[in-house]
Amino acid sequence: MERVAVIGLGLIGGSLSLDIKEVFGSKIIGIDGSLENAEKALSLGIIDEISTIENLTNVDVVIIATPVDTVSEITKQVLNVISDDTLVFDVGSVKEEICLALENHPKRVNFVAAHPIAGTEFSGPDAAIRNLFRNKINILCDIDKSKKEISDKAFLIFEKLGMKLKFMKPAEHDRHIAYVSHLSHVSSFMLGKTVLEIEKDEQNIFDMAGSGFESTVRLAKSSPSTWTPIFTENKKNLLSSLDEYIKNLVEFRSSLKEGDKDEIFKMMKETNHLKEILNGINKNY
Amino acid sequence: MERVAVIGLGLIGGSLSLDIKEVFGSKIIGIDGSLENAEKALSLGIIDEISTIENLTNVDVVIIATPVDTVSEITKQVLNVISDDTLVFDVGSVKEEICLALENHPKRVNFVAAHPIAGTEFSGPDAAIRNLFRNKINILCDIDKSKKEISDKAFLIFEKLGMKLKFMKPAEHDRHIAYVSHLSHVSSFMLGKTVLEIEKDEQNIFDMAGSGFESTVRLAKSSPSTWTPIFTENKKNLLSSLDEYIKNLVEFRSSLKEGDKDEIFKMMKETNHLKEILNGINKNY
Structure with a gap:
């Protein structure tokens, strides 16, 4: 070497x-x-x-x-x-x-x-x-x-x-990484874009960012030069993961519109299971 | 006291x-x-x-x-x-x-x-x-x-x-916080839900979580008992912010489908401006 x-x-x-x-x-x-x-x-x-x-x-x-x-x-x-x-x-x-x-x-x-x-x-x-x-x-x-x-x-x-x-296998890698990594980046970038479009007063973003926004948009600071080609090279898998994500957001929106507290609670409770999965990160390493 | x-x-x-x-x-x-x-x-x-x-x-x-x-x-x-x-x-x-x-x-x-x-x-x-x-x-x-x-x-x-x-004013507070905080939580919960639904193999989630997923779904560990009523009490504003968010995701999806690298790059580049806004957090406090 x-x-x-x-x-x-x-x-x-x-x-x-x-x-x-x-x-x-x-x-x-x-x-x-x-x-x-x-x-x-x-x-x-x-x-x-x-x-x-x-x-x-x-x-x-x-x-x-x-x-x-x-x-x-x-x-x-x-x-x-x-x-x-x-x-x-x-x-x-x-x-x-x-x-x-x-x-x-x-x-x-x-x-x-x-x-x-x-x-x-x-x-x-x-x-x-x-x-x-x-x-x-x-x-x-x-x-x-x-x-x-x-x-x-x-x-x-x-x-x-x-x-x-x-x-x-390469195809397997690209499919998994689309969901776990690439979708996270799109989700974060679009969240950042949405808030920037609505909040003309940047001081408000700054003041309220501690409420969860800051960590959720961390990835929206990433380099467009790095990420544009990643997204386009993994287009097929990223499109599928985006479809699933948008479908879930639309379903959440519909439950919220109907005021269906039970369904909203259930969706979040089930997702809380991520706690145990991610805790493994600290446990094993 | x-x-x-x-x-x-x-x-x-x-x-x-x-x-x-x-x-x-x-x-x-x-x-x-x-x-x-x-x-x-x-x-x-x-x-x-x-x-x-x-x-x-x-x-x-x-x-x-x-x-x-x-x-x-x-x-x-x-x-x-x-x-x-x-x-x-x-x-x-x-x-x-x-x-x-x-x-x-x-x-x-x-x-x-x-x-x-x-x-x-x-x-x-x-x-x-x-x-x-x-x-x-x-x-x-x-x-x-x-x-x-x-x-x-x-x-x-x-x-x-x-x-x-x-x-x-209360109405002003609720409108801003819907975008900057409540939408971040929904975005994170639905990202977590999407990945859990697709990734039946939890080891893959765990192994790949360092790729950005972990910080983006941090809020999806939050308590459903706390957040269900927040979402439903701020329904009107949260619905608007969700509409904007879904619209941006659909637009991103469409640019990706067309392979429009310039547009994808531009969306991300503009959102990068959050870096300067959020940096203020560390600077001022």
Whole structure:
């Protein structure tokens, strides 16, 4: 793990760089479409040098942490130049498209499709932090399509960074993540949009935000550059989850309009079960 | 402030008791519809004795912290027994109905309609904590309908507990709070319901919750006994806010279906403005 390249120096790429540098003492080669980002990452000590994809002929690992609609194309370019023992992995939030796109690439065995479930609502090199991945789940898709030396190298990195591994088929991953993650983001963004449209007086939003609004719209601070491609790449699954969500809101609205307290109470009581499910998070980790 | 009665010994009533006891050295007289709750509050040291409304003839303050659909009736009973210099205030999340219901009561001048914007997703006497109200906004409605000695006494308590006061008409309060608080709760509860319905495998919810789901559904852990009456008491405003929210979700869905990346990006970018508004929370307090 002497030389590790990171393409995309935002929250995830930058945080991976910091951890890998600390844990393995690696030299980090940074690549970013924005020279400003790359230089900021260099000045923050996140990376050790700035380079380009063509120069990645002699590195141990390449991490692709760019917006999901660019991952397939960039990964192909990377696989075309790397050596036989270079591990390439991505960290994108949508997995079916990338796995399909690389299926027949001669260097497919060098690639691992990963999705570490970690992040904050912040973005860019400034948002990079140490230990972002400690005790977090990392979902690996189609791991049987990587050769053993490559998956072993990936497991070693993920383990040393404190991640817990979970294995899924790409389609299965995209379906689950649409409901549990992507829908949460849409829900939060649209809540924020609704309140901004109605509340012309921003002081009111500020004053009343402690009433539950602040945590519920936390995700609406997320980067549109990151999330627009995630939503469109996972369109099919996100549309289904949105349909279910809108259906439930319309049903709630109808119960409220009728003043059906029993039904409203029942819907909330059943949903309270999430308490036990989410408490597991603190219990097990 | 020697003798302070608190009716409704849950998160808000219990937390007020703890602070008032600490700050004013008051003796706290506790009343609750559930004897179990009252005894728990007594054993936790939140209150000093258990009593009933008929006995409140000789107290300095009565706080009404029961579910909002019971506040008007209980406040009337309290106003009927108290002395001329007793302050009575409620802490409910809906204000128009209560202000209307008490408008013509002969002791209306002893009443202050308050809504401290504070809370957690927990409930019951066990949930009571110290300093819950420090640096929080407390919205007072129709304060000109209280006599001066009474509003002065209320201001003193609120100030010593660290609250910042804001004044509104009841209808205005209910309209704003529907958008900023009540809609957040519905949004969160329905998100939780949608995910629970689809994800039969709870381990998946647990594993993926770090991806944004956990914070967005925090409010879905809230008490149905507290929130059912809030929603139904503020029905008119909540229906309007739900209509706006559903409209935005349907529009987002349509942009997603068409693959209109520019429009999706724009909606999110504009909503990002919440960052600056909410940052004020940390800046000013």
